[in-house]
Amino acid sequence: MIFTGPPQNIKRAPIEELFLEEARELGSKNGLDFSNCVVHAPYIFNLAASDSEDRFIHRLLVSEITRMVEMGIPYFIVHPGYHNGFSYEQGIDNIVTNIKSVLEATKHLNYFFCLETMAGKSNQLGSKLEQLQEILERCSWDPKLAICLDTCHLHDAGYDLSKKEEFKELVDRTVGLNRVKVLHLGDSMNPRGSAKDRHANYGYGYIGWDTVLDWAYDPYFSTIPIIVETPYWRRKYLSKTGTEKVELISPYKHEIGLLRSKKWEIISRKDCDPVFNIKINLAKVS
Numbered sequence: 001m002i003f004t005g006p007p008q009n010i011k012r013a014p015i016e017e018l019f020l021e022e023a024r025e026l027g028s029k030n031g032l033d034f035s036n037c038v039v040h041a042p043y044i045f046n047l048a049a050s051d052s053e054d055r056f057i058h059r060l061l062v063s064e065i066t067r068m069v070e071m072g073i074p075y076f077i078v079h080p081g082y083h084n085g086f087s088y089e090q091g092i093d094n095i096v097t098n099i100k101s102v103l104e105a106t107k108h109l110n111y112f113f114c115l116e117t118m119a120g121k122s123n124q125l126g127s128k129l130e131q132l133q134e135i136l137e138r139c140s141w142d143p144k145l146a147i148c149l150d151t152c153h154l155h156d157a158g159y160d161l162s163k164k165e166e167f168k169e170l171v172d173r174t175v176g177l178n179r180v181k182v183l184h185l186g187d188s189m190n191p192r193g194s195a196k197d198r199h200a201n202y203g204y205g206y207i208g209w210d211t212v213l214d215w216a217y218d219p220y221f222s223t224i225p226i227i228v229e230t231p232y233w234r235r236k237y238l239s240k241t242g243t244e245k246v247e248l249i250s251p252y253k254h255e256i257g258l259l260r261s262k263k264w265e266i267i268s269r270k271d272c273d274p275v276f277n278i279k280i281n282l283a284k285v286s
Contacts, residue, residue, distance in 0.1 A: 001038045001077070001227045004067045008043060010060065015070050024072070034072040036225050038114075038182055039064070041078045047098055048081030048091035048125050061102045069109045075182050075225060077114045077148050080126030080135070091125050096138045103142055112146040112181050119156035119197035127157040127195070129174040136175055147175050150184035150229065151215060152200075155207050158193040162211045164218065183221050186229040187212060189275065201230045202255050202264065204276035209264040216259050228255050233272035 005012040027034060041064060051057045065076055083091030103113065115135065120127030126135075136145055149171075155161055171177050187205030189198035203209040215221055232248035239245050254268045267274050 001040055001229075002073075003040055003042060004064055004071070005042070007040070010042070010044065012063070012067070015067055018071070020071060035074060037071075037073045038075040038077055038225055038227060039068040039071075039073050041076065043079075046081040046084075047078060048083055048095050050094050051098060051101075055101075057098050058101050058105070061098075062105045065102070065106050065109060065111060065113075069111055074111045075114055075146075075148075076111055077116050077182060080115055080118060080124075080132070082123040082125060084123050088123075088125070091123075092131070092134060092138075095125065095135055099135070099139055099145070103139070103144055106144075111144065113144050114146040114148040114182055116148040116184070117150050117153050117157070119153040120158070120195040121156075121197050127153070129170060133174040136179070146179045146181040147171075148182040148184060149180055149221075150186070151207060151212070152184070152186040152188045152205075152229065153197060155188045155192050156190060156194050156196050156198075158195075160192065161207055161215065164211075164214055168218075168220070177220060180220075181224055183215070183224060183226045184229040185212060185216060185226050199229060199231050200276055201233070201251055201267070201274040202258055204274045209258075213259070213262060213264075217262075228252055228259070230255055231275040233267060233269060233274055235269070235272045 024034060041061065045057050045060055047057065049057070061078070068076055080095055081091065099113065115126060115132055117129070117132070118124045118126040126132055132147060139145055151161055154167075159167055161167060168177055171180060187200040187202055187207045188196075189200045189205055190196040191206050199205075202212055216226060230251055233251050235247040235249050237245055237247060249269060249272050251267065251274070258264055
């Protein structure tokens with residue numbers, strides 16, 4: 001999963017300066033196919049808000065999608081947004097209006113507009129499958145509209161992911177299992193239904209390693225792009241002035257290795273700490 005530029009602002013290098021051919025060649029040499037990659041929308045807009053007079057939301061999303069398609073990437077992940085200062089109904093209305101506008105402007109492009117399931121904190125929309133179903137219905141089930149399931153968000157929103165087959169049936173009844181195009185696979189720091197949205201490293205959260213592995217090797221989910229979405233490890237060290245600092249260390253080589261081996265092990269860096277809930281991990285971190 002990538003961003004086409006910094007996720008916190010609108011600064012973007014021109015597409016012709018992105019060395020795309022070189023990137024594709026390098027990816028090909030390392031078994032990376034851009035058609036299996038995913039672009040996440042930046043974090044500087046609220047899809048559930050009414051667009052501004054200068055159509056900032058529309059212009060931003062159309063630009064991002066256009067850049068993504070030129071890169072050869074087909075999956076665009078978007079948070080449904082939140083209804084701060086206005087009603088739930090108005091938030092859904094705005095989401096539908098904004099999506100329809102973007103889909104109309106990009107109807108000539110081949111891609112999927114994937115709404116991500118959310119954890120339900122504050123006034124977030126999209127934490128319940130029925131909310132996403134309403135959006136899809138009001139957008140006439142446009143074939144470009146799809147779903148990105150996030151296991152941490154689903155767990156925190158109250159879904160029991162250990163009952164995977166029951167959950168898949170619910171997905172099929174609401175948004176359609178065939179519309180699930182991307183899976184964000186992570187553990188959760190908090191108990192089910194907490195609405196916190198705090199990710200944990202594999203095996204250190206409340207979802208649990210067995211459930212994570214079950215989802216990774218599911219007959220359907222294993223056929224779509226799976227994004228390892230876990231937090232960076234923390235390495236504490238002393239600076240030259242004696243101040244304690246924290247360095248963030250990527251866990252992905254280790255955690256992808258866990259999924260491939262189908263066997264959980266403690267983190268491979270002894271000088272690092274995973275992100276975990278101490279209430280359920282005393283034995284693992286002692």
